[in-house]
Amino acid sequence: METMQLAIQGDCRMKQVRVRFAPSPTGALHIGGARTALFNWLYARRNGGSLILRLEDTDNQRSTQESAHGILEGLRWLGIDWDEGPDRGGPFGPYRQSQRLDIYQLYLQALLDAGAAYYCFCSPQDLAEEKARALKAGGDYKYSGRCRCLGKEVALQRVRDGYPAVIRLRAPASGVTLVNDLIRGAVEFDNSLMDDFIIAKSDGWPTYNFAVVIDDHTMDISHVIRAEEHLSNTPRQVLIYQALNWELPQFAHVSMILAPDRSKLSKRHGATSVQEFRDLGYLPQALLNYLALLGWSSGTDQELWDMKDVIPLFSLDQVSRSAAVYDLDKLTWINGHYISRAEPGMLLEEMLRSERVQAWLSDFTMDYLLAVVELIKGRAKLIPDLIDAAAYFFEPVSGYDAKGVKKHFAREDCAELLQAGLEVLSADQDFTLQSLEAALRDKAALMNVKAADLIHPLRLALTGRTNSPGIFEVAVLLGREKCLERIKQALEWIEANRIINAANTYSQLQ
RNA sequence: GGCCCCUUGGUCAAGCGGUUAAGACACCGGCCUUUCACGCCGGUAACAGGGGUUCGAGUCCCCUAGGGGUCACCA
Numbered sequence: 001m002e003t004m005q006l007a008i009q010g011d012c013r014m015k016q017v018r019v020r021f022a023p024s025p026t027g028a029l030h031i032g033g034a035r036t037a038l039f040n041w042l043y044a045r046r047n048g049g050s051l052i053l054r055l056e057d058t059d060n061q062r063s064t065q066e067s068a069h070g071i072l073e074g075l076r077w078l079g080i081d082w083d084e085g086p087d088r089g090g091p092f093g094p095y096r097q098s099q100r101l102d103i104y105q106l107y108l109q110a111l112l113d114a115g116a117a118y119y120c121f122c123s124p125q126d127l128a129e130e131k132a133r134a135l136k137a138g139g140d141y142k143y144s145g146r147c148r149c150l151g152k153e154v155a156l157q158r159v160r161d162g163y164p165a166v167i168r169l170r171a172p173a174s175g176v177t178l179v180n181d182l183i184r185g186a187v188e189f190d191n192s193l194m195d196d197f198i199i200a201k202s203d204g205w206p207t208y209n210f211a212v213v214i215d216d217h218t219m220d221i222s223h224v225i226r227a228e229e230h231l232s233n234t235p236r237q238v239l240i241y242q243a244l245n246w247e248l249p250q251f252a253h254v255s256m257i258l259a260p261d262r263s264k265l266s267k268r269h270g271a272t273s274v275q276e277f278r279d280l281g282y283l284p285q286a287l288l289n290y291l292a293l294l295g296w297s298s299g300t301d302q303e304l305w306d307m308k309d310v311i312p313l314f315s316l317d318q319v320s321r322s323a324a325v326y327d328l329d330k331l332t333w334i335n336g337h338y339i340s341r342a343e344p345g346m347l348l349e350e351m352l353r354s355e356r357v358q359a360w361l362s363d364f365t366m367d368y369l370l371a372v373v374e375l376i377k378g379r380a381k382l383i384p385d386l387i388d389a390a391a392y393f394f395e396p397v398s399g400y401d402a403k404g405v406k407k408h409f410a411r412e413d414c415a416e417l418l419q420a421g422l423e424v425l426s427a428d429q430d431f432t433l434q435s436l437e438a439a440l441r442d443k444a445a446l447m448n449v450k451a452a453d454l455i456h457p458l459r460l461a462l463t464g465r466t467n468s469p470g471i472f473e474v475a476v477l478l479g480r481e482k483c484l485e486r487i488k489q490a491l492e493w494i495e496a497n498r499i500i501n502a503a504n505t506y507s508q509l510q
Numbered sequence: 511g512g513c514c515c516c517u518u519g520g521u522c523a524a525g526c527g528g529u530u531a532a533g534a535c536a537c538c539g540g541c542c543u544u545u546c547a548c549g550c551c552g553g554u555a556a557c558a559g560g561g562g563u564u565c566g567a568g569u570c571c572c573c574u575a576g577g578g579g580u581c582a583c584c585a
Contacts, residue, residue, distance in 0.1 A: 024585045140512050201583040208585045232580035301533035327521045330535040379547040455544040467546035
């Protein structure tokens, strides 16, 4: 009983949850990375912990400022916020690895002093040959450890003499390294398969495996939640923790997101970065919702989630172990859901990224724009759909849908029907939804035709299209003047084309 | 190739020894309707294969196959 009590108290005093998202700024924020960030964020928020953003920019060749900026922007757009990071600092900074070189140096030296690491002078060419030979002999390549036994003094002297050297970790030749993964369980790696891997490059910069360990430990990270591709590297990192005599963080490796052909996501699969999804017209809420569903499950059949509702439910043991193929159709469906329920103002903000929409704003009031968006948002799946559907409210009707023409403008009595529509719209005093509909239905009854017979040509005349929101809504918003104008324009068009059609018929008869 | 992870419909995914094997997207019907979309109703479709363990296996173990990852002075 007492021990139980103690154990519980122990739990309460458990370490603060500190997780991190640590992208390397060598490209855009991919949806895979975005999901990793999301899971870290959810975990931090669920457990009252902190999310740390760290830039792993130790690859001098490929890291860029633009990329770093793009990644931060992507996260902000998604609404994933962090508590410490390169842009806002924090007690464990700096938060870009390129600024932590002295820290790595410190531990590198400690490892060297303790004999847990050693200088290696083998050139890349030597290594390449060694590797080629091993492969040719049919064996697996493993660094031979040629420099392993160089005396400390000898090595030091050579370094002082200016010979390029890397630093390698002295890895155990036997035994097993255990990685306890929160998602996958215990995973064993045979030490005999690992070689003395490089922890510092010849330019003095740390390699990835070394820098992560130093940073995760010195930043007091409690849980390392990252993509599955890092699982195979984890035993090397564990070896470093052990060499430094540090306590291990918890590990959780999230499965990968695959392209529809089950291969790794790449440019040839279309949009893969959050920036591209934004450009295609997806909303951050939709992308977040979709990403959360891809790899995590609430256990219920709910598909639509606000992140504030998943926070209290999020847990690592509900995270899937198997790789997931992403499905644009479902993302799009979710997006349609969010668009149809979004505030018009928010949608307009995204729409305004288009120059075409900006142009509308110079001729029409904001209120009118918002009213149009409100009217059409229920039918759109993507932001461009919205723009397309809004166009005839701001631009003249420049043509008529071909199928619509065939169906509605080609019939004998179409001019008559349109004329009737014209009369209704010009005569109706109130010009409201109710009054227009009532008047038009009366008219149809009077003419002994279906209301639809009046509505379809009217829709084509007012919008140029065969589908639109309810035609009376459209008419009201467009206003009487524009409606009448467009009907007359359609009447003229029909007249003109009737002559041409007649001529065609005539020439065919010839 | 070695090592590691994974394997329920086309896709996501519930299931955690006993179920008619959920649900969603997509697809196909139907309803609603002024068109389209929404919504509603219904349908097609899955436990990779083979061995065990067990009274009983999608669930546990082994093997095979397939997919993915990793073996860099990339991260």
